[in-house]
Amino acid sequence: MGQHTICAVMTEDFLIYTKTRGNDLSTPRPEFDFPGLKPGDRWCLCALRWKEAWQAGMAPLVVLASCEESSLEILPLDVLMMYATTSQ
Incomplete structure (x- = not known):
């Protein structure tokens, strides 16, 4: 699915959603x-996965x-800016 180029802050809704899409990020895999x-963890996502969400x-x-x-090849900057968190 490509490079992990989008730094995202996990939410319960996103974690549930991505699990239903076959990408379970919430289950520990020792x-x-x-x-x-x-929720609250930061994780780098593929730009296509973020776009799908x-x-x-x-x-x-x-x-x-x-x-x-390089995420801008898949997503417009104005879209990413709408979802930008103010906490760095």
């Missing part, structure tokens, strides 16, 4: 040293300063 994510009305907030510029 075999991969992955503790599972909870945005189109479904489930996009989490983003930390613009920590997003990769």
